[in-house]
Ligand code: PLP
């Protein structure tokens with residue numbers, strides 16, 4: 001019965017938020033959950049987005065339902081950013097979702113509906129929310145090693161081998177850029193090889209892209225999506241605007257589908273909307289409407305691109321500083337996005353919490369820009385002390 005359910009293994013990243021809040025010390029360093037912070041340690045709403053919200057509040061005359069697709073102007077404006085040169089491909093359709101999580105949910109349920117026997121190849125480690133979303137849809141996961149902790153490099157051979165053993169129709173879950181939790185991204189040559197493998201083995205890529213613009217730039221970070229669309233007839237994309245528009249709690253994202261032809265995509269998307277109907281029916285509007293206003297206005301759009309570039313610059317500057325603090329941390333400068341993993345055991349991670357009020361995930365994953373500028377040296381010293389024990 002309901003009262004007799006087993007205890008839940010909770011989301012350890014979200015659990016960290018509560019743990020940090022409960023610590024009364026005033027020198028806390030929160031490198032847990034993945035939100036961007038500026039040099040002062042704040043997570044500001046980008047000025048372009050704030051202005052768009054102002055315009056939205058002033059001009060909006062109704063909040064009547066928009067329907068299952070959400071704001072179609074939002075997906076239309078986002079299309080060239082996500083799809084690049086494939087934006088004009090009529091075989092690709094997108095729908096607004098509650099964050100990247102909503103998009104992943106739709107992807108997983110669609111796969112289960114269309115090909116119930118398909119397995120999903122997942123490189124480890126991965127974002128801790130991936131397995132529950134996939135398993136929740138009833139899908140089987142096959143793990144392979146994405147990241148080699150000994151070399152601090154992507155283990156490309158493991159991906160190649162996993163793909164060779166896969167059955168045609170299986171799904172390859174890939175992080176589009178800024179790999180969470182390792183920061184270990186594919187090179188462009190590796191992306192081209194993955195695309196060739198997926199095409200040859202007839203695997204369906206499911207690309208999760210939650211940090212476009214945070215790695216090298218919008219186009220560069222979209223490279224993987226573009227080459228997979230070049231090579232493959234069937235592609236699924238789960239996209240999030242929550243980080244690059246700074247609208248986390250507003251839950252803004254999109255799901256994109258490409259199939260062999262326009263009619264098949266339209267039919268499959270009708271099923272996708274049916275799946276959404278069972279869960280949220282219609283996505284929340286506010287954040288997506290604000291993102292649309294930013295993207296549709298040339299001035300706000302270039303302001304926003306500048307703001308994302310500044311976020312990216314801070315990420316890469318902090319990476320450099322941490323890498324320079326100890327030779328053993330040098331690899332951190334070669335990784336991308338908000339996350340990398342420290343060479344620390346769970347015990348060392350807990351010691352950091354107790355002694356220095358430094359909060360990272362038990363896995364050693366840390367948010368590179370969780371640290372305010374004033375705390376970077378103290379953070380590095382604490383990590384080095386923990387490593388030396
Ligand atoms: N995918 C990855 C890899 C993420 O790190 C996140 C982070 O939140 C998401 C998807 C989902 O993003 P959202 O908050 O938009 O649901």
Ligand code: TYF
Nearest residue numbers: 011013014032033034129180
């Ligand atoms: O990995 C992170 O920290 C972000 C935020 O269930 C997040 O992706 C973490 C857990 C979760 C949803 C978002």
